[in-house]
Amino acid sequence: MQVLSLVNQKGGCGKTTVxxxxxxxxxxxxVRALLVDLDPQGHATLALGAAPDDLAGGPRDLTVCDVLxxxxxxxxxxxxxxxxxxLLPATARLAEFEERSxxxxxxxxxxxxxxxxxxxxxxxxxxDCPPRADGVLTKNALRASTTAVxxxxxxxxxxxxxxxxxxxxxxxxxxxxxxDLRVVATMFDRRQKLAREILxxxxxxxxxxxxxxxxxxxxxxxxxxxxxxPVAVIDPGGxxxxxxxxxxxxxxxxxxxxxxxVPPVRPxxxxxxxxxxx
Amino acid sequence: MDALALLCxxxxxxxxxxxxxxxxxxxxxxxxDSIEVERLAELxxxxxxxxxxxxxxxxxxxxxxxxxxxxxxxSSARPLASPAxxxxxxxxxxxxxxxxxxxxLNDSALVKRVLNVWRERDQVESPAxxxxxxxxxxxxxxxxxxxARTAASKPSAPVHSLTPxxxxxxxxxxxxxxxxxxxxxxxxxxxxxxxTLAKALDLGYTxxxxxxxxxxxxxxxxxxxxxxxxxxPATEKLSPSETPVQDFSLRIDFExxxxxxxxxxxxxxxxxxxxxxxxxxAAPLHAAAVPHEDAGGPFA
Numbered sequence: 001m002q003v004l005s006l007v008n009q010k011g012g013c014g015k016t017t018v019x020x021x022x023x024x025x026x027x028x029x030x031v032r033a034l035l036v037d038l039d040p041q042g043h044a045t046l047a048l049g050a051a052p053d054d055l056a057g058g059p060r061d062l063t064v065c066d067v068l069x070x071x072x073x074x075x076x077x078x079x080x081x082x083x084x085x086x087l088l089p090a091t092a093r094l095a096e097f098e099e100r101s102x103x104x105x106x107x108x109x110x111x112x113x114x115x116x117x118x119x120x121x122x123x124x125x126x127x128d129c130p131p132r133a134d135g136v137l138t139k140n141a142l143r144a145s146t147t148a149v150x151x152x153x154x155x156x157x158x159x160x161x162x163x164x165x166x167x168x169x170x171x172x173x174x175x176x177x178x179x180d181l182r183v184v185a186t187m188f189d190r191r192q193k194l195a196r197e198i199l200x201x202x203x204x205x206x207x208x209x210x211x212x213x214x215x216x217x218x219x220x221x222x223x224x225x226x227x228x229x230p231v232a233v234i235d236p237g238g239x240x241x242x243x244x245x246x247x248x249x250x251x252x253x254x255x256x257x258x259x260x261x262v263p264p265v266r267p268x269x270x271x272x273x274x275x276x277x278x
Numbered sequence: 279m280d281a282l283a284l285l286c287x288x289x290x291x292x293x294x295x296x297x298x299x300x301x302x303x304x305x306x307x308x309x310x311d312s313i314e315v316e317r318l319a320e321l322x323x324x325x326x327x328x329x330x331x332x333x334x335x336x337x338x339x340x341x342x343x344x345x346x347x348x349x350x351x352x353s354s355a356r357p358l359a360s361p362a363x364x365x366x367x368x369x370x371x372x373x374x375x376x377x378x379x380x381x382x383l384n385d386s387a388l389v390k391r392v393l394n395v396w397r398e399r400d401q402v403e404s405p406a407x408x409x410x411x412x413x414x415x416x417x418x419x420x421x422x423x424x425x426a427r428t429a430a431s432k433p434s435a436p437v438h439s440l441t442p443x444x445x446x447x448x449x450x451x452x453x454x455x456x457x458x459x460x461x462x463x464x465x466x467x468x469x470x471x472x473x474t475l476a477k478a479l480d481l482g483y484t485x486x487x488x489x490x491x492x493x494x495x496x497x498x499x500x501x502x503x504x505x506x507x508x509x510x511p512a513t514e515k516l517s518p519s520e521t522p523v524q525d526f527s528l529r530i531d532f533e534x535x536x537x538x539x540x541x542x543x544x545x546x547x548x549x550x551x552x553x554x555x556x557x558x559x560a561a562p563l564h565a566a567a568v569p570h571e572d573a574g575g576p577f578a
Binding site for chain 1: 281293297
């Protein structure tokens, strides 16, 4: 079972969009895909048509919070979402887990224990992390991951954010957790020189760790999120679906083709990158 | 991501083009050259002209990604050394390690210190050419001395004079004002910092940017003709003991810029005086002003 966690401490860089649509494309190909929403905002839950408000207090109000707290089994909390994706939904109550984790033993191992029960049920698990790389939820995700995917928007502050996140991931790795680090660039618009330059810089910095596929800016992705379904359902023949299809190809091929490790962040590298771009 | 994938993302249809190229056995930028233009056009689903442009972009990208300009270790002697500073070899005060949040160059005091170092160096290198304080009041904002010296050290290098009508929008009055600023060639116009020039000329930034674009295009289109007709610049007289400066960039007199609001300083500083090899114009700030510039790829 491949477990991918989509991380970046910068918000708005496309973590949820990549998580939802990657899971959607994988499910459309017959891969057993599970999306775990680890963001208390519950945007991935919303983007797959499961409103957090309906879950809270509803007949099946179990969420990822209950699973992480050990109060429910994962199979009881799963929701069959749009596009054939299995969803472990989140609500704002997930913040409760962060509070209670301070008093728990090994709270960062909660997701590992939960996913152990679904080991044979899914081929790929996608973890949508909150925009905070050093919180207990992200640590849970990284502990459970086989691959950490750094989502980087090709816009302003992208490189700084990527380097800061890579530094945090390196710290987690030093604590004993081993995972591959891959980088995916999002919101790319090749008409913009800034985006082109940032992509060149990302390729120079991350090399083979950067996915060949770059997620291009596409309005269909916003529409799909608003309609509560992956873009593979809304517009299966479109450019956005093609991008995520290519990304899914790479994800599925990852197990057989390990990539060169990302070199460690050197002191002052962000400044050098910024100067090189100027 | 390899360089071919990067090329396809930047200048073609991304994964679709990449897949087609790999299917025909093309997996590196070098192999793009070996594909016939008609065949490449067929693979790209574009015209032969677009295919030729794709080949040109591949060569350009090969030079950039092959340079390894991001792989340099900046943890050694000069942590503050941006590529611009390295070209001048100026010993500057080291920055705090790990201070990535703020560019130290924003500090005007530091800028002044660097200016002083540069001035001292200028006095050592060319005392006759160093302007006095009284001269500086009437001195051009943009100094072209290094460019002229470089041109003199390479007599065969083409020089493109700045005459009215040589590019669109360049009339006699504007030529005169540019000459007053020391910008008397197309090369100088193309390489001068656009924001500085716009402020000095009191013109809109986009107009100056447009003039620079046309200058660069005119230089590319007429490399030889102007070289024959252009008189040698007056500043070419170098003493035999002087080593020609192998630096094609302009140097900017920062003194007037220190009068500007602080918010302008990073822009100017980051653009001056040189850029790293293989890196073209200042991307972030210029791109912000021109958000939807033509990518120039075959599918543009």
